[in-house]
Amino acid sequence: MSTERDSGGHRSPPPAPDRLPIPVVDNHTHLDIARDGANPVDPALAIEAAVAVGVDRMVQVGCDLAGAEWTVQAIDRHPQLLGGIAIHPNEAPGHDERGDVPEARARIEELAAHDRVRVIGETGLDYFRTGPEGVAAQQDSFRWHIDLAKRTGKALQIHDRDAHDDVLRILREEGAPAKTVLHCFSGDLQMARECVARGYYLSFSGTVTFKNARGLRDALAVTPLEHLLVETDAPYLTPAPHRGAPNAPYLVPVTVRAMAGVLGVAVPQLCTALSDNSERVYGPW
Template sequence: MLFDTHVHLNAEQYKEDLEEVINRALSSGVSTMVVVGFDRPTIEKAIELAEAYDFIYASVGWHPVDAIDMTPEDLNWLEQLAAHPKVVALGEMGLDYYWDKSPKEVQQEVFRKQIQLARKVKLPIIIHNRDATADIIEILKEEKAEEVGGIMHCFSGSPEIAQECIKMNFYISLGGPVTFKNAKQPKKVAELVPLERLLIETDCPYLTPHPHRGKRNEPSYVKLVAEQIAEIKGKTLEEVGAATSENAKKLFGIIR
């Protein structure tokens, strides 16, 4: 049984065939999913899906690209939603220095506020990192994020950075890129990070794994990620599926 820790079934790309996508995931052995919200509309949809399906949970947070749009009311709203029985994490949050919609200092302030909120409500956090590794690690340390821990979502850093994150009580989550033929670094991370600190995800509809690269991603494809990790580690698919599911349930406090 597989646990996809990061899906965006709240995206427009699933408007026409959401039910079929969910059924394909279940048929592929996906037993649990976390739908990640990152602004008002996607958070509302994430909650709606979590309430509609017993095997779907939600994470709520503010994306760094849109940090400039977040108001104090939004932060209060996140705090209220944190009490929802199906909300298992805050995020995705973090820093994104690739896009320049939100200035770096605004992103950092919004990131810090969300970590502080997570410590207050005692929920793990899901980290989005694009071209901002050093600042993310510094902020996580300064804000004592290890108290709640969380996920380095779609981890793209080095094995050394992965170890530093693990020391801060974070899990390393791998997605589609680990299946790409030329992706040396994710494969090295899959090899070196202990199975008890690994998670799997699709980040669907993005980052579609090989051999479907270029098409819309969906949760059923998380099996391809698990198979690749199993091959790299010399494990069976069942072993990787069981271990990563157990890790996710432990992190999110899910008893199923």
């Protein structure tokens, strides 16, 4: 989940892009979240629109207890969805202040037993929205989620905002799960190389299309195809040229084609890699 709020207010949804030649996975989306002032998304319609352009599988991510409950209900209704659940790093300090951390974690662990919940996340660190007073709670929560992912054998999805060094340090100290994903990767070229060397997957969102994201495109350029995933982080981070409009899984093809251009590979080749990597990380839908 991003904290981005594009300028320009709420615009009409962008037109559907051309269908991808080979179906891919939206590795991280929030169908339970509507941006400020927007109408709630109809999950069935969002899925239908995505499938129509070659995005036939999605990972729905719930970032708090209510979102986790919603996610488990959604994955039971919609076969195109797998689930990810966690206490988001920006939620962790609040649980710490209320003294209900054990209860919140117990519920996440209970929901994580669902067969179609394949992701523990998004967890991690966010030093942009949470000040120094929340760092200890975030780091403790991150360590607990890492342990849960390893105990359950599920993939770990990491939210990392302005916390690159601590994210990598804690993963090293705790020992990363076998399947670790840097959701909405925001690091530089050097960090991308380190993550690849550690065996992590890097998931790129619409931010890679932004004009000021040269460093992110440099990071993408050095990432091998077998370590790549793609996502929307919808309803946030709408790819250019549609910034300011609501994001949704059907816009994944815009980012895929931009990624192919940066990598210098054919779109079908990238689609095949993205699909194969997703099923390697999450299993079959």
